[in-house]
Each structure stands twice: as structure tokens, then as C-alpha cells.
Amino acid sequence: MAECDWGYTCENGPATWVEKFPEARGARQSPVDIVTSRVNSGICLPPLKWNYSVNHPRSVVNPGYCWRVDENGYDSELRGGPLGQDVYKLQQWHCHWGAVNGEGSEHTVDGRSFSGELHLVHWNTTKYHSFTEAAGQPDGLAVLGVLLMVGKQHDELDKVVRLLPFIQHKGDKVTMSEPLDPAKLLPTTIGYWTYPGSLTTPPCTESVTWLLFKQPVQVSAEQVSQTFFHTCF
Numbered sequence: 001m002a003e004c005d006w007g008y009t010c011e012n013g014p015a016t017w018v019e020k021f022p023e024a025r026g027a028r029q030s031p032v033d034i035v036t037s038r039v040n041s042g043i044c045l046p047p048l049k050w051n052y053s054v055n056h057p058r059s060v061v062n063p064g065y066c067w068r069v070d071e072n073g074y075d076s077e078l079r080g081g082p083l084g085q086d087v088y089k090l091q092q093w094h095c096h097w098g099a100v101n102g103e104g105s106e107h108t109v110d111g112r113s114f115s116g117e118l119h120l121v122h123w124n125t126t127k128y129h130s131f132t133e134a135a136g137q138p139d140g141l142a143v144l145g146v147l148l149m150v151g152k153q154h155d156e157l158d159k160v161v162r163l164l165p166f167i168q169h170k171g172d173k174v175t176m177s178e179p180l181d182p183a184k185l186l187p188t189t190i191g192y193w194t195y196p197g198s199l200t201t202p203p204c205t206e207s208v209t210w211l212l213f214k215q216p217v218q219v220s221a222e223q224v225s226q227t228f229f230h231t232c233f
Helices: 014-020 155-161 221-230
Strands: 049-052 058-061 068-070 076-079 088-097 116-124 141-150 173-176 192-197 208-213 217-219
Touching: 088 141, 088 221, 141 221, 155 221
Parallel strands: 141 208, 141 217
Antiparallel strands: 049 076, 058 068, 058 173, 068 088, 076 088, 088 116, 116 141, 192 208
């Protein structure tokens, strides 16, 4: 299916995806509401570890439904936690947001929405040879989810926000030459919820180990509004 076959309107929004993308009928679909009273906290997992490249060119892209930062193949590592000894590499990261403060995150916590949600998408380099191959496997992808709430300005994220006026149309792309550390997008407290899920957009493949951080990250109201204004397609 082409990207134009789905979206977020009444005619082509999430309620209709199951008609066009059979995997959306699966049992491990994302996003979900995290009900904290039902979370199993008795599991002991090894520490979650990551290492990201900082000084390399990245591409900021408008795929037609969000903004996305492509890492362009540079080295990175994510391992530990529910991922075990497998090594995952950062492929891209993107944002979901809403038009109203306090709405826009994909996951919710005890029914509460947040103003946005960052997704850092990694693929399993231990078992698979490419992102495309990994994206079709049950343990192929690992996504770090970061909930966003309005507060103080986020300086690292602002490096992307400043480029959004240059990608206002689907297919637009600009190169980011300024150094950026993806680790600075993550919260300072490393507690997270994890569950086996899926891509949150078509084809909704059930290939994702989700790691959703419990602590939200603050961004400014202006950063949220700039995101909505410049990339609302």
C-alpha cells in the first residue's frame, strides 16, 4: 500500500487501517494504554545500555505524516534489558504530536495522554542483515518511546525544530550537519515499561519490542506549536 492509502482523517485514519493492512488485526498491536496497577514489576532484567554517534550528518525528512530524522547508517548500539545480548542499531527517530497541549502521544499512561511522543527506532543487527529484513521479524525492532510534556525548552530537540520550516511538504529533506546526541533526547531517569508490540503506523507489523520511559521529557510550548505549524500536512 502507498503512503497515501492511510492517514489520520476520518476516511483513512486508524479505525480503517485494519481493512487495508491485515497485520493490524494481530494480538500485539501498538500503541497501548499502560495501566500501572497491572504492570508486572517482579522481572529482573540486565541494565539497558546505549551508545550513539554524535558527529555525523543526519537527514531531516517529511514522509507525509510526521517529521523524521534518518541516521544515515552510522554506528550505534542498544542492548540489555529485554533485548538480552542482541545488538540493535538506531535507524531513525521521529515524533508524534497533537494540536492541543496534553494530547498527541500515542501511548497513554492510566488513560492520560501527553503532548507528544518521540520514537527512536532500532533494528536487530545480531540476527538480521538489514532494517527491512528485521522489520518483518517478531524480534526485529526495538523502539525507545519518550513521552513529551510542555515545560522548558529542549535544546537538543531544538536542533531539529529549527529545520522544520524547510520540510513543510511531503518528500522534503534537509541535511543536518550540526552535531546531535540522541542520548540527550532520553530522560535522566531510566525506568521504563516494556512489552512486545507493533509498528504504530501501517503496515502495523508486529515486530517491535517497546521500551517506553516512565519519566516524560520537557519541551517548550513554542517547540510543540512549531512542530504542528510547520509539519501539519
